[in-house]
Amino acid sequence: MASDRVLNFSAGPSALPDSVLEQATQGLLNFANTGIGIAEISHRSKEFLAFLDELESLVREQLEVPQTHRILFAQGGGTGQFAAVVMNMLARDVLLRPNLAEGEERVLDYVVTGSWSRTAAKEATNLTETVPNVRVNIAVDAKNNSADGASYDSLPPHSAYQFSENPALIYYCENETVNGIQFSKAPSDDASGEELNKKDETTFPFHLLPKNTLLPLVADYSSSFMSRPIPRLADHAIIYAGAQKNIGPAGLTILIVRQDCIVDVDAAVKLSRSAIPVPSILSYKYLADGKSVPNTPPVFSVYVSGLVLKRMKELGGPKYYEEFNRKKKEKVYETVKEGEKRGVFRSKVPEDKGGSWMNVVFEVVGDGAEGRFLKGAESKGMKGLKGHRSVGGIRATLYNAVTEEATDALVAYMKEFIETETQA
Ligand SMILES: Cc1ncc(COP(=O)(O)O)c(C=O)c1O
Structure with a gap:
């Protein structure tokens, strides 16, 4: 590899392994022995579709994603998901509870621990401000527990969280890239794990979430995806991450979506004004029905991400x-x-x-x-x-x-x- 490469500590786009970049250079000229470069080949070619399948298996296997969850590939990055999670989860809530009782609302709970979750909460507010019976609830804002009351310098104690009783969505950002704040890894979800989880104030407070329900839990893992196992992955409705931190070049967004969150968003809109019309490209059903290629995917980012994850598997x-x-x-x-x-x-x-x-x-x-x-x-x-x-x-x-x-x-x-x- 060229000796003029520096040590890159950038937060994203960020460093990629030299060996992968060398392989990718080859792939740009000749992908999978087709004689066509990865940036030139059809995304419907059997070679590309096989590569995409392999990418999915690499994520599923390494994170032990259960069959209850689909792995989908999208574009639009974390910012696209700030909107997509609201729209898809509201549609799901409408289909589950088409008729609200007098005074009942659809509440979107946001855990704000830094700039990215704050931005996501703001997007949810913008999208739903004029939507009837929908409200954003800030379940906690970590700045209220900070030294100066204005910046993000720590995770809040578990006692500060106020989750709603039956929210349509519970949102958190596992690693706040700008502020450098991350939930510590929670122990496994066995009984003793639950005890430990309660004691460690820097874990996500899973034990405070509503019980006996398929949790509408959404996590932004953009800047920590694949950096360690994901605690309680199966309890999440949606986990998403832009590739451009730990995985590959910008352009690809990886989604792990529980099957019950892949809903007919158009049917929800017909049922209730609490559901927002969803552009196809943000609909999980559209993505899932089209096997992640309903339109042209970011082929190069998919390719490099696949190479990175293959290498990752070899390493353990x-x-x-x-x-x-x-x-x-x-x-x-x-x-x-x-x-x-x-x-x-x-x-x-x-x-x-x-x-x-x-x-x-x-x-x-x-x-x-x-x-x-x-x-x-x-x-x-x-x-x-x-x-x-x-x-x-x-x-x-x-x-x-x-x-x-x-x-x-x-x-x-x-x-x-x-x-x-x-x-x-
Ligand atoms: C944790 C987190 N979430 C969301 C985003 C926004 O992602 P994107 O730039 O892919 O829209 C970023 C970007 O750095 C991020 O670090």
Whole structure:
């Protein structure tokens, strides 16, 4: 691979494995021995459809997705899903409960733990503001529990969540890419797991959700998909992720949708004004009926994602990556703590308050210090460390393709920076 490649800590689009990029170069010229490149071949060709099937199996097998759930491929990214989940889940609710009793509502519960879930809640509000009998409920807003009451710096305690009794949708974002806040992995859903889940305030509070129902639980896994096993996957109605973080190039959105959430959205609209007309491209039924190719899919993104997931399987799947990613984040958080003690860094989300494994965010203390940090990193071939424009600071992204060597290089540089700053 070309030696002019830098160490890329960008939050998305983000680093991809060198070996995959080399394979993809070949595939651009000749896909599956067809003599036609992947960007040129018909998406209805048997070779492409076989590849798409394999991609589905790679997701199903590695995440142990049960047969109760379909795996669908879409376009439109996370932002497309902010709208799609509302429309499809409202239609489902209308079909389940066509007639509401006097004063009854269809409530969409949002867990807001950072900018992406806040944006998703805003989209839900925009879409439903004028829709009769539909209301968005903020089940919790983590900023109300933050140090300054205005920013996102931790996960809220379980006692802060107020879920509705019978919501049409319960939404959360597993990893907040901008703010660096992630739910910790909940233990398995056995009885002792439930106990543990209650005690650990940084897990998603599954034990507080309505019981004895097919949960309308929706999770945005855009920036943590395939980085470790998904806790209680089978309890989710929808899990979605844009490919451009851990999986491949932008363009592909991966959906895991429970079968009861693939509903006739047009029938729902005819039944009640609480259902919103759904453009075909956002309808799960349209996607499912068309086997994820009702129209032209993002072929190149599908291809590279398939190569990444094949490699991932060879390495040991999400369990392998869980240990790999755990090691990397521990090294970085430890160094942030070291810098904090020496007055050089300030953690924005402490590791034990919901600090993300994928995006470690911190500040560099002192006048011009952040600029010095970034300039020094760049001179050592490290890029993409600048925090999101809305929050500033530093964001070190440690997705699957960020190697241990790259992480070690970053940690060594952070240590060197601590020494230089404290000598100055
Ligand atoms: C957690 C999360 N959700 C949603 C989005 C929006 O995704 P997209 O840019 O694919 O619309 C992003 C983008 O970075 C994200 O990180």
